Amino acid sequence: MEYVLKTENITKVYGQHKVxxxxxxxxxxxxxxxFIGKNGAGKTTFMRMVAGLAAPTEGTMExxxxxxxxxxxxxxxxxxxxxxVYANMTARENLEVIRKNFGITEKQAVDDMxxxxxxxxxxxxxxxxxxxxxxxxxxxxxxxFCNPDFLILDEPINGLxxxxxxxxxxxxxKLNREKGITILISSHILGELSKIxxxxxxxxxxxxxxxxxxxxxxxxxxxxxxxIVDNTxxxxxxxxxxxxxxxxxxxxxxxxxxxxxxxTMEQINREFILNGVNIKESYLSGQDLEGYFMELLxxxxxx
Amino acid sequence: xxxxxxxxxxxxxxxKSIYICCITMIxxxxxxxxAFATAEKIQQGxxxxxxxxxxxxxxxxxxxxxxxxxxxxLEVVQTMFVGIGGIxxxxxxxxxxxxEYANGAVKNVTGKGYSRWKIFSIxxxxxxxxxxxxxxxxxVAVLIAEILFVGTGRxxxxxxxxLVSYASMQLLLATxxxxxxxxxxxxxxxxxxxxxxxxxxIMFSTIITxxxxxxxxxFELDIKASDYWIVDLINNCPLNEIDSAYATRAIISxxxxxxxxxxxxxxxxxxxxxx
Numbered sequence: 221m222e223y224v225l226k227t228e229n230i231t232k233v234y235g236q237h238k239v240x241x242x243x244x245x246x247x248x249x250x251x252x253x254x255f256i257g258k259n260g261a262g263k264t265t266f267m268r269m270v271a272g273l274a275a276p277t278e279g280t281m282e283x284x285x286x287x288x289x290x291x292x293x294x295x296x297x298x299x300x301x302x303x304x305v306y307a308n309m310t311a312r313e314n315l316e317v318i319r320k321n322f323g324i325t326e327k328q329a330v331d332d333m334x335x336x337x338x339x340x341x342x343x344x345x346x347x348x349x350x351x352x353x354x355x356x357x358x359x360x361x362x363x364x365f366c367n368p369d370f371l372i373l374d375e376p377i378n379g380l381x382x383x384x385x386x387x388x389x390x391x392x393x394k395l396n397r398e399k400g401i402t403i404l405i406s407s408h409i410l411g412e413l414s415k416i417x418x419x420x421x422x423x424x425x426x427x428x429x430x431x432x433x434x435x436x437x438x439x440x441x442x443x444x445x446x447x448i449v450d451n452t453x454x455x456x457x458x459x460x461x462x463x464x465x466x467x468x469x470x471x472x473x474x475x476x477x478x479x480x481x482x483x484t485m486e487q488i489n490r491e492f493i494l495n496g497v498n499i500k501e502s503y504l505s506g507q508d509l510e511g512y513f514m515e516l517l518x519x520x521x522x523x
Numbered sequence: 524x525x526x527x528x529x530x531x532x533x534x535x536x537x538x539k540s541i542y543i544c545c546i547t548m549i550x551x552x553x554x555x556x557x558a559f560a561t562a563e564k565i566q567q568g569x570x571x572x573x574x575x576x577x578x579x580x581x582x583x584x585x586x587x588x589x590x591x592x593x594x595x596x597l598e599v600v601q602t603m604f605v606g607i608g609g610i611x612x613x614x615x616x617x618x619x620x621x622x623e624y625a626n627g628a629v630k631n632v633t634g635k636g637y638s639r640w641k642i643f644s645i646x647x648x649x650x651x652x653x654x655x656x657x658x659x660x661x662x663v664a665v666l667i668a669e670i671l672f673v674g675t676g677r678x679x680x681x682x683x684x685x686l687v688s689y690a691s692m693q694l695l696l697a698t699x700x701x702x703x704x705x706x707x708x709x710x711x712x713x714x715x716x717x718x719x720x721x722x723x724x725i726m727f728s729t730i731i732t733x734x735x736x737x738x739x740x741x742f743e744l745d746i747k748a749s750d751y752w753i754v755d756l757i758n759n760c761p762l763n764e765i766d767s768a769y770a771t772r773a774i775i776s777x778x779x780x781x782x783x784x785x786x787x788x789x790x791x792x793x794x795x796x797x798x
Contacts, residue, residue: 305628
């Protein structure tokens with residue numbers, strides 16, 4: 221498997237507080253990795269470490285399969301926290317600074333990029349007079365300017381109106397599909413994230429609690445009869461051989477999820493008890509996307 | 524590194540603060556010459572005493588001599604270097620260094636294939652060069668003001684020779700002081716605090732070194748802190764014929780301060796988290 225980003229137990233400690241705690245993240249080439257967590261969960265700190273803006277206290281990292289991070293970071297475009305812009309310059313001047321810093325000889329590249337992000341008509345307007353959405357677009361333009369292979373975007377749709385959000389979503393999908401750019405994106409707008417993400421990582425209090433592909437999401441949110449039992453093997457055996465139910469899974473030891481057979485809940489409970497399986501909990505489960513993420517995050521998404 | 528330098532030059536070119544600081548320096552030069560010219564006219568009886576708010580003290584006036592005989596062009600240059608020139612260049616450096624951190628623009632180059640050592644070094648060099656350019660413009664402004672207000676009558680080879688040696692020494696000292704201001708702002712990352720500390724250094728640090736000198740004398744140590752502190756060296760730079768003892772101290776102190784601030788700034792930038 222080819223990974224663009226692979227971290228191993230990355231940790232960041234500020235004083236006594238572990239902001240990022242042993243995060244091992246795996247971002248596959250070509251993926252759009254949705255990074256989800258509450259405010260203060262450690263998303264931005266983690267992204268800053270990947271981008272080389274902060275040094276990890278512990279842990280290792282590979283970018284594009286290499287540990288030569290400084291060299292590989294040339295291939296990364298970032299928009300972390302606020303866009304890094306000079307407020308007293310115009311959008312064109314800001315991009316001109318980037319063009320000169322990276323020795324890009326084609327002057328046309330600035331105009332092309334302004335056109336690409338829809339800022340070509342800002343003319344002499346200073347960035348300090350831009351709306352939040354325009355600043356975000358400029359930030360995206362800066363992150364894309366050096367033709368990156370990997371984009372790290374921290375809340376890129378913050379402050380955008382619905383039309384702007386749609387445009388950014390379409391832009392990211394275009395970059396991913398047409399140019400094959402891998403994207404690591406954090407957002408609080410879960411519904412929006414779910415429209416583009418191919419993989420998810422959930423961070424809670426600095427710990428990466430889950431990493432899974434988007435294809436698993438439907439399954440994870442699926443309505444089911446959830447049973448917490450003391451003997452998983454025996455319970456599975458009863459379901460298969462006595463009740464002839466095959467549509468179930470065991471996500472972890474002690475937990476059984478039975479799909480579809482909701483009318484047989486009573487029968488399943490009875491058979492388990494008669495055959496010596498103790499049931500600690502038995503309930504109908506199933507959530508929408510937001511509800512599922514909230515459960516993983518341990519409360520409100522952005523409280 | 525050339526690319527980074529090119530980027531810095533572009534930022535300087537687009538920076539309003541450098542133009543405002545240069546205009547302010549030129550305005551102060553013209554104001555100073557304007558004040559002397561008004562005093563001269565009052566002294567020569569062409570204007571009444573008190574005109575434009577200027578009062579010329581008859582006793583202080585050495586027997587009705589022309590003001591231009593009392594104030595040389597070099598003394599104007601000295602007044603500018605010791606006072607307003609240092610303060611304005613410190614304000615400019617604070618604005619320019621803080622500009623990188625104000626909206627996080629420094630993160631656009633950090634971790635993008637350039638080592639932090641290179642990024643800081645280029646920023647340091649570009650900032651110092653811009654500050655020196657401002658001080659050179661200030662000297663040119665003095666020369667032009669001299670021609671406008673006094674004419675070329677006072678120009679001679681001795682004056683230019685002294686001007687070159689004085690200005691060279693002051694520019695070297697200004698480089699060292701610029702390094703100190705850069706490091707202060709690098710640590711503060713707060714425009715108000717950076718400017719306040721830098722200006723306080725110019726205005727009050729000599730009081731501290733004077734106190735240190737007394738303390739050192741009390742302990743019978745044959746050394747003076749003020750001999751090696753940049754602001755004291757700027758204030759005490761001789762106008763005519765710089766003696767070798769002062770020149771040696773000033774050059775060595777400047778080089779040491781440049782190296783020390785360059786290393787401290789670099790180490791701090793290497794270790795710091797960029798937001």
